[in-house]
Structure formats: C-alpha cells, structure tokens
C-alpha cells in the first residue's frame with residue numbers, strides 16, 4: 001500500500017479575448033512548469049481566431065479543454081466559468097492567469113507550493129521580491145496602486161495585491177460560495193472574489209511575481225471598465241458597512 005499522499009488535481013484557467021499570438025506558446029510554456037495540470041481556455045469568440053487555435057491544441061494535447069462563449073462577456077464571468085468547471089470536475093486547485101505572458105509560468109510552482117497552508121495564493125507584485133518588468137506607464141501605475149488602496153479600504157482586504165489575476169484558489173472553498181451574489185462582470189472581479197473568499201474564511205498568502213508587459217496584442221481595460229470597477233467596489237463596501245454583504 002502506498003503511503004504517499006495523492007498529488008492535488010490542478011486546473012489552470014486562461015480567459016482569452018484576441019490572444020491568437022499568445023495562446024499556443026503560453027500553453028506550451030505552462031506545460032514545462034506544470035506538466036500534470038489540466039488547462040482550460042475560456043474564449044469569448046475572439047475575432048482573431050484564438051478559439052480555433054485553442055481547439056487545435058485541445059485536439060493535440062491531453063487535458064486541454066476549451067469553453068467557447070458567444071461574445072465578449074468580461075474577464076470576471078470568464079473566471080467564474082472556470083470556477084464552476086473546477087467545482088464540477090472535482091479539481092483541488094484552480095490556478096488562474098492572464099493569457100498574454102504578463103503572468104510568467106515560471107511562478108506557477110511557487111503559487112502551488114503555497115497552497116499547502118493557504119486557501120488562496122496571490123501572485124503579488126507588491127510584496128518584497130515582486131514587481132513589474134518592462135514599461136508600466138504612470139497612468140497604469142496610478143490606477144493599480146489606487147485600486148489596491150481603494151479595495152483595502154472598502155472591502156477590508158489586507159493583501160498587498162488585490163487586483164492581479166495570477167492566483168490559485170482551493171476549489172473546496174470556492175464551492176462554499178454563492179456565486180449569484182457576485183456583481184462584477186469585468187475587472188473588479190479580482191477584488192470582489194477576494195472579498196467573498198474572506199467571507200468563507202479563506203487563508204490568504206502572497207508570493208512575489210514579476211508582472212511582465214504583454215508579449216503581443218492589446219490590453220482590454222479601458223476607462224469604462226475602470227469606472228465600473230470603482231462603482232462596484234464602492235457598492236459592495238457600502239453594503240458591507242450596513243451589514244448587507
């Protein structure tokens with residue numbers, strides 16, 4: 001009889017919208033650092049054909065899956081889709097990352113290692129050893145610092161990096177949540193989900209990562225998305241203060 005504990009079942013999720021230049025090399029790179037993990041691509045009918053490239057990879061490689069959605073429905077709902085998939089298919093950990101190489105796969109082992117004594121591991125730009133490599137313009141730096149301070153104040157979060165998407169979640173804790181309460185469709189999902197993780201008693205850890213500027217394609221964040229994020233976090237913060245969230 002083997003005395004070794006079974007290795008956790010890991011799902012890595014990649015939300016994609018127009019990542020035709022990134023999705024294939026990224027999946028190959030992920031496989032070097034997490035050879036046993038399954039990979040799920042959630043593509044929103046990308047006009048550049050990302051979905052077809054992902055399908056070809058799923059046909060060629062074991063344990064690569066693709067969910068196709070009808071159109072651009074937001075990064076938040078794509079991540080929720082991955083969470084539902086992870087719960088349904090009984091994964092132990094869900095590791096989420098951007099599909100543009102801004103989250104280098106070499107940090108995946110650090111995130112997974114931290115899961116031994118945490119329920120959510122955050123790949124953090126703002127702990128010692130972490131940072132941003134390449135050009136991160138002043139506007140972006142200001143937005144990132146601002147939204148983190150804002151989320152800490154309104155949502156009572158104590159992590160340094162609450163807005164980055166490079167994270168690993170314990171799936172059994174996600175299963176304790178009521179996803180119908182989640183208001184964010186877009187970028188504020190990152191802050192909001194941490195709030196709900198806190199509500200179900202998750203233990204948080206942060207491990208340093210170097211955020212790289214995307215290799216190809218364009219960021220999809222815009223001022224409308226940013227304004228929506230500020231508004232949603234404000235509403236949750238108010239609901240929290242009056243005991244309604």
Ligand SMILES: Nc1nc2c(ncn2[C@@H]2O[C@H](COP(=O)(O)OP(=O)(O)O[C@H]3O[C@H](CO)[C@@H](O)[C@H](O)[C@@H]3O)[C@@H](O)[C@H]2O)c(=O)[nH]1
Nearest residue numbers: 015016017042044073074075078098099163165219220221
């Ligand atoms: N399926 C789907 N994917 C999307 C959508 N919008 C964006 N994505 C995917 O989500 C990832 C991040 O999108 P970007 O548009 O490149 O994000 P960013 O501006 O670099 O923002 C980063 O920083 C933010 C703040 O720190 C983070 O909140 C965000 O998650 C991301 O890491 C990419 O893989 C992109 O293809 C969408 O509507 N649908």
